[in-house]
Amino acid sequence: MKSCSQNTAKGKKVFIQTYGCQMNEYDTDKMFEVLRHENYFHTDSQEDADLIILNTCSIREKAEHKVYSELGRLRDLKTANPELKIGVGGCVAQQEGEAILRRDSNVDFVFGTDNLFELPRMLRKVHKGEKITKTQRYDRQKVRNFIPEYTYQKLQHSGIKAHLTITKGCNNYCSFCVVPVTRGLEVSREPDQIIAEAERLVSTGTREICLLGQNVNSYKANGVDFVELLQRLDKLDGLQRLRFTSPHPKDFHEKLADAIASLPSLCEQLHLPLQSGSDRVLRRMRRWYTMETYYQKVAMLRERLPNATLSTDLIVGFPGETDEEFEMTIEAVRKIRFDLIYSFKYSPRPGTRAANYPGHLSESVKSERLKILLEIQEKIVREKFQALVGTEQEVLIEGNHHRKANTAAGRTRGNHPVFIKNSTKKAGDLMTVLITKANQNSLEAVPSSAIYSPGI
Ligand code: 5AD
Numbered sequence: 132m133k134s135c136s137q138n139t140a141k142g143k144k145v146f147i148q149t150y151g152c153q154m155n156e157y158d159t160d161k162m163f164e165v166l167r168h169e170n171y172f173h174t175d176s177q178e179d180a181d182l183i184i185l186n187t188c189s190i191r192e193k194a195e196h197k198v199y200s201e202l203g204r205l206r207d208l209k210t211a212n213p214e215l216k217i218g219v220g221g222c223v224a225q226q227e228g229e230a231i232l233r234r235d236s237n238v239d240f241v242f243g244t245d246n247l248f249e250l251p252r253m254l255r256k257v258h259k260g261e262k263i264t265k266t267q268r269y270d271r272q273k274v275r276n277f278i279p280e281y282t283y284q285k286l287q288h289s290g291i292k293a294h295l296t297i298t299k300g301c302n303n304y305c306s307f308c309v310v311p312v313t314r315g316l317e318v319s320r321e322p323d324q325i326i327a328e329a330e331r332l333v334s335t336g337t338r339e340i341c342l343l344g345q346n347v348n349s350y351k352a353n354g355v356d357f358v359e360l361l362q363r364l365d366k367l368d369g370l371q372r373l374r375f376t377s378p379h380p381k382d383f384h385e386k387l388a389d390a391i392a393s394l395p396s397l398c399e400q401l402h403l404p405l406q407s408g409s410d411r412v413l414r415r416m417r418r419w420y421t422m423e424t425y426y427q428k429v430a431m432l433r434e435r436l437p438n439a440t441l442s443t444d445l446i447v448g449f450p451g452e453t454d455e456e457f458e459m460t461i462e463a464v465r466k467i468r469f470d471l472i473y474s475f476k477y478s479p480r481p482g483t484r485a486a487n488y489p490g491h492l493s494e495s496v497k498s499e500r501l502k503i504l505l506e507i508q509e510k511i512v513r514e515k516f517q518a519l520v521g522t523e524q525e526v527l528i529e530g531n532h533h534r535k536a537n538t539a540a541g542r543t544r545g546n547h548p549v550f551i552k553n554s555t556k557k558a559g560d561l562m563t564v565l566i567t568k569a570n571q572n573s574l575e576a577v578p579s580s581a582i583y584s585p586g587i
């Protein structure tokens with residue numbers, strides 16, 4: 132979680148709990164920014180807070196449950212401090228709206244994914260004792276400018292790494308996914324607005340930007356497409372690294388593969404969600420690609436960059452998935468050898484097509500399939516991490532090891548976490564390291580030769 136200020140002298144204190152994806156983390160940052168203008172300051176302690184906001188996620192059932200159990204825990208705080216205000220934002224709020232107020236009388240306000248800039252107005256009403264629900268969607272033009280006047284004001288230090296949303300919403304309606312319901316249809320932000328936000332981030336110390344969108348590579352605004360946007364961002368002075376997540380395989384083309392291979396700041400890393408290794412399941416998921424085309428896309432990347440990091444999302448136990456179809460996912464994992472997999476048990480989501488498909492599988496079948504997948508992937512990751520030992524890598528330092536002295540922590544261009552022994556480098560420095568050891572989830576290294584150290 133990020134702070135909006137260290138100074139708590141006069142203002143009120145806000146605690147924001149973020150669930151789910153990077154898009155929500157980004158929205159949380161924006162909430163802090165909006166609230167800072169209302170004289171709210173960040174606190175790490177719920178007990179200290181005058182305002183608690185839960186920025187929720189509804190992508191899977193488990194994520195949604197967490198929100199309701201957290202609200203249950205907050206009941207005691209509200210009893211102890213009746214002045215405490217509690218708000219629920221994000222995807223659960225968008226979908227459930229007023230029902231949250233009915234379900235939990237301690238909640239004061241509920242706001243949707245388009246409405247975070249209305250927080251000041253909502254809070255004024257809440258302080259007058261009103262209960263508020265604000266989940267309306269805005270028309271295209273308003274959403275285009277969904278980060279209005281605050282965009283151009285200088286942030287306090289914004290961190291070595293930052294997220295930057297370039298599109299919101301999604302038009303794909305994959306049959307399992309609730310995002311088009313909770314985030315609405317896809318809207319691309321104006322390129323000039325994105326560049327201005329990136330410039331502002333770099334001017335306050337950011338060295339790495341990760342562009343966010345549900346389907347980033349279908350970005351198009353004012354005649355500028357995704358690759359052209361990347362080209363413009365790549366030219367920014369002081370921006371060392373650029374990443375993006377997530378592209379849809381159906382929109383991954385040669386032009387983007389060329390950009391990853393040629394733009395200096397764009398890291399050699401791709402997250403390409405596969406979801407399933409079976410064509411029949413992919414069709415029923417409404418993913419609009421086949422395994423043959425997916426393999427071609429992987430080849431497109433690896434022909435240009437054989438060592439690029441490739442990660443993916445996979446769902447096991449989709450309705451009607453047979454043993455053979457699950458085996459096809461395993462086969463794809465074995466063949467492609469992803470560096471990282473985010474794997475999920477299928478979870479029916481209200482308002483999605485797949486929720487009404489026949490053939491829902493039992494929890495135990497889903498768990499068993501997930502276990503098999505994780506075991507196979509664990510071995511692949513171990514081998515791939517081991518293969519990095521002895522190589523030289525460029526690392527962007529993000530800080531120090533939380534326990535070990537003289538040990539810097541950072542990431543490679545491929546996004547592998549690395550700890551560098553005997554390093555005096557500071558956050559924001561770039562350095563070349565020699566990888567000396569592979570642990571389960573991280574690499575160890577020693578300094579090679581410093582190539583750049585601007586300090587901050
Ligand atoms: N059940 C399980 N996993 C899901 N995802 C999205 N919706 C569901 C669902 N209903 C996964 C997909 C997606 C990632 C962000 O979450 O793999 O790529």
Ligand code: SF4
Nearest residue numbers: 301304305308310345
């Ligand atoms: Fe959901 Fe599919 Fe859109 Fe991704 S592309 S956000 S999985 S609907």
